[in-house]
Amino acid sequence: MPQALHQPAAANERASQIPQPKRREQGFTVKQGSEFEREFPLAYSLVVHKNADLVERLLRAIYMPHNVYCIHYDLKSSDDFKSAMQGLARCLPNVFIASKLERVQYAGISRLKADLNCLSDLLESEVKWKYAINLCGQDFPVSDLKMLKGKNMVETRQPDDSRHNTLGSMFVRPRLTIKRGINCSAIYDMEPVEVEKSLGVRKSYVGPSDKNIVNAASDCDRFVVSEGFNVKQGSEFEHEFPLAYSLVVHKNADLVERLLRAIYMPHNVYCIHYDLKSSDDFKSAMQGLARCLPNVFIASKLERVQYAGISRLKADLNCLSDLLESEVKWKYVINLCGQDFPLRTNAELVSDLKMLKGKNMVESKRPGGKKKRWTFSHSLKNDQSEDNEYPVSTSQEKPPPPHSIEMFVGSAYFTLSRKFVLFVQWSSLVRDFLVWSEDTYSPDEHFWATLVRVPGVPGEVLRSDPDITELHCKTRLVKWSYLEENLYPPCTGKHVRSVCVYGVGELRWLLNYGHWFANKVDPNVDPILIECLEEKLLEKRLMSFTVKSFY
Incomplete structure (x- = not known):
C-alpha cells in the first residue's frame, strides 16, 4: 500500500x-x-x-x-x-x-x-x-457528479454498433482530437503536421443522428451531467447582465446541442424556434433540450420557414415576443442559426456588450443594387397555392415604405437591447413596416438594418452615419468567396452559396478577429475545427476561473 x-x-x-x-x-x-x-x-x-x-x-x-x-x-x-x-x-x-x-x-x-x-x-x-x-x-x-444519484457514467454500445450510444447508456460524443492525437494549440499555430492530420478526419466523420440526441435527452439527469450543462455558473459580473438568445434552427440536432452548450448559462434564457418542416426526430430532440434545461423553451408560435421569405423574420419575432414574457430581465438578445458558433466566452461577450451602453449591434448599409428586393411585389406561392422555394418577383410595383421610412440593408442577424425590442414589440410604425415587408425578398436583411436608423429609436444610428458593414458589426464573422484575398484569407473548408463553411485553417483567424460568432461551421465539413473552438473557449473559461480563485 x-x-x-x-x-x-x-x-x-x-x-x-x-x-x-x-x-x-x-x-x-x-x-x-x-x-x-x-x-x-x-x-x-x-x-x-x-x-x-x-x-x-x-x-x-x-x-x-x-x-x-x-x-x-x-x-x-x-x-x-x-x-x-x-x-x-x-x-x-x-x-x-x-x-x-x-x-x-x-x-x-x-x-x-x-x-x-x-x-x-x-x-x-x-x-x-x-x-x-x-x-x-x-x-x-468540465463536469460534476452529484446529479448522477449513484448511477455510473460509462460509454457502452454493441460491438458492431459504430453509432453513438443511445437510450440506456450515457451519451458520449467521442473527442476526435484525442482519438486521433490532434493538438488544437498546434493547429492554432498552423503547424503543418497537425493541420494535415486534421484534414484526414473529414472524410471519415459520422456524427450523432437526431435520434441519438432524442434518446440522450430522454434521461435529463444523465444528459445534463454528461454534456456539462450543470457546471455552468458564471461570475457575479455575468449574473448582473443576463442575455437572451433566439435560436432559429431546422436540422442537425447534434450541432444545435453543441451550440447551446457553448453559449449556455443558467441565468440566461434561450428560445428555440424549429421549422415546422423539420423532421420528427429533430423536433423531438429540440423538445428534449427544452425539457431538460429550465431556461430553454420552444417558441409558442412556430413557422414553416421559407428561404428568403417573411417566415424567417417572423420566427425571430415570435421568439422575441416570448423572451419579453420571460422572468429573466435580460439586457441584450442575440439571434443565432444552427451553424453559428461562439468565438467569445459569456464573460467576454458581457464585457463587450456593456461597452455598447444601450446601442445595438446591427449591420446597416445603403441599399445600392438591392432596391429591387422591394421595388416589386414578390409571390410566396405558385399557381397551385404551394410555397415557392423562395419568393418570386412579379411585375406588380410596390408602394414606398410606410411613414416615409428610409431603407437600409444588412444581415438577418442582430444583437439588440431590451429597450429596442420593446419598441419593436409595441410600435405601430414597426407593425406597418412588417406588413409592408411581407411580399419583399429576404425582408430579414432589411428589417433590422432599417429600424435601427429610424429617428428616436432606442440606440438609434443616425441616417447620416456611415455604413455599418459586416466587418464593423461584431455579431457575425462571415467569409464571402468574392471578398477572399482582398478582405480576408481564403476559405480552408468549402463554400455553400458563396459563404465559407470554415475549416481548421481559420481557427486562429476566427479567434483573433474580434467578432462574437462564427458563421458557418459544420462538422460534416470539418469536425476538428468545432472541437478546437470548444477547447479554446473552455481554456479561456478555466483560465478566468483560476485567476479569480487565486486572487
Missing part, C-alpha cells in the same frame, strides 16, 4: 520540506472547497506517460485536499517524467504513486491493469470517496 495513505504525518513532513511559496505559486494551497464538496469526496486514477507540465496542470485543475489521487506512470516513461510524478506525490499528501506499475502497451491488457492497480489502492485509502474517475494526461475537467 502507498506510504502516503498510511502515514499522513510522514507525508505532510515531506511536503513541508518543499518551500511553501512554490506550492502556493501553483495554487494548491488555496484549494479548500465548500462543506457541500467535502461531504462528497472523489477519487482519481491518473494513468499518464509523458508531458509532466500538462499532468501537473490537470492535477491542479481537479485538486481538492479532501479528495484522493492515484498516479500510475508508465514504466517506459522517461526518468525525468517519473521523477516529476514522484515529486507531485511527495509534495501533496493526498496524491500517491500506484503500488504496482505496468509497462503499458497500446490497446493491451496493461492499460486496463494500470487503472485496476490504482482502484485497488484507492479502496485502501482512508478517504471514503463516493466516485472514482480515471483520466489520462490529456484530459481536462
Whole structure:
C-alpha cells in the first residue's frame, strides 16, 4: 500500500520540506472547497506517460485536499517524467504513486491493469470517496457528479454498433482530437503536421443522428451531467447582465446541442424556434433540450420557414415576443442559426456588450443594387397555392415604405437591447413596416438594418452615419468567396452559396478577429475545427476561473 495513505504525518513532513511559496505559486494551497464538496469526496486514477507540465496542470485543475489521487506512470516513461510524478506525490499528501506499475502497451491488457492497480489502492485509502474517475494526461475537467444519484457514467454500445450510444447508456460524443492525437494549440499555430492530420478526419466523420440526441435527452439527469450543462455558473459580473438568445434552427440536432452548450448559462434564457418542416426526430430532440434545461423553451408560435421569405423574420419575432414574457430581465438578445458558433466566452461577450451602453449591434448599409428586393411585389406561392422555394418577383410595383421610412440593408442577424425590442414589440410604425415587408425578398436583411436608423429609436444610428458593414458589426464573422484575398484569407473548408463553411485553417483567424460568432461551421465539413473552438473557449473559461480563485 502507498506510504502516503498510511502515514499522513510522514507525508505532510515531506511536503513541508518543499518551500511553501512554490506550492502556493501553483495554487494548491488555496484549494479548500465548500462543506457541500467535502461531504462528497472523489477519487482519481491518473494513468499518464509523458508531458509532466500538462499532468501537473490537470492535477491542479481537479485538486481538492479532501479528495484522493492515484498516479500510475508508465514504466517506459522517461526518468525525468517519473521523477516529476514522484515529486507531485511527495509534495501533496493526498496524491500517491500506484503500488504496482505496468509497462503499458497500446490497446493491451496493461492499460486496463494500470487503472485496476490504482482502484485497488484507492479502496485502501482512508478517504471514503463516493466516485472514482480515471483520466489520462490529456484530459481536462468540465463536469460534476452529484446529479448522477449513484448511477455510473460509462460509454457502452454493441460491438458492431459504430453509432453513438443511445437510450440506456450515457451519451458520449467521442473527442476526435484525442482519438486521433490532434493538438488544437498546434493547429492554432498552423503547424503543418497537425493541420494535415486534421484534414484526414473529414472524410471519415459520422456524427450523432437526431435520434441519438432524442434518446440522450430522454434521461435529463444523465444528459445534463454528461454534456456539462450543470457546471455552468458564471461570475457575479455575468449574473448582473443576463442575455437572451433566439435560436432559429431546422436540422442537425447534434450541432444545435453543441451550440447551446457553448453559449449556455443558467441565468440566461434561450428560445428555440424549429421549422415546422423539420423532421420528427429533430423536433423531438429540440423538445428534449427544452425539457431538460429550465431556461430553454420552444417558441409558442412556430413557422414553416421559407428561404428568403417573411417566415424567417417572423420566427425571430415570435421568439422575441416570448423572451419579453420571460422572468429573466435580460439586457441584450442575440439571434443565432444552427451553424453559428461562439468565438467569445459569456464573460467576454458581457464585457463587450456593456461597452455598447444601450446601442445595438446591427449591420446597416445603403441599399445600392438591392432596391429591387422591394421595388416589386414578390409571390410566396405558385399557381397551385404551394410555397415557392423562395419568393418570386412579379411585375406588380410596390408602394414606398410606410411613414416615409428610409431603407437600409444588412444581415438577418442582430444583437439588440431590451429597450429596442420593446419598441419593436409595441410600435405601430414597426407593425406597418412588417406588413409592408411581407411580399419583399429576404425582408430579414432589411428589417433590422432599417429600424435601427429610424429617428428616436432606442440606440438609434443616425441616417447620416456611415455604413455599418459586416466587418464593423461584431455579431457575425462571415467569409464571402468574392471578398477572399482582398478582405480576408481564403476559405480552408468549402463554400455553400458563396459563404465559407470554415475549416481548421481559420481557427486562429476566427479567434483573433474580434467578432462574437462564427458563421458557418459544420462538422460534416470539418469536425476538428468545432472541437478546437470548444477547447479554446473552455481554456479561456478555466483560465478566468483560476485567476479569480487565486486572487
